[in-house]
Amino acid sequence: MFKRGQDDDGSRATSTLRIGEQQPIRSKNVSVIGPTLVFKGELSADEDLIIEGTIEGTIAHHKKNLTIGKQGRVTADIHATSVIVEGELNGDIVSDGLVSLAKGATVIGNIYCTRLVMEDGATFNGKIEMVIPSPLKIASGPEGVEEEFAEAEGLTAG
16 A cells, blocks of 8 residues: 555665764764764753764854864863763863763863763863753742742842
């Protein structure tokens, strides 16, 4: 009835990779900076980012995930939700979440984060400051939320 994914002869259509081709690594809402790309300046995006090229400047990637791949060479301060370093980074990392330094990674700079994983074989030179996230407040009821909101407004208004 439906022949989606089949050729006219009924066989399954497959897309085979040829020698020298790579499987596409792009998935939804992920950008990849390839190994031949060189970027200088301020980089920001509203999607996850994988860097395999060379970046110099600043990376503002708030509320998103950033990966410096094995071929990535970054000279920049990074602000991101989570950061995975597999290549080289010369700069500070500020993260609200996890920072992970993989085997073979090199980081020269300071790390400010709530969680850190450093695999055996990673190189790090700098200081680490673990920021303790503030605990969530749970209101007793709807009236408690309104009171806390009014307090917060009073603090930020002045």
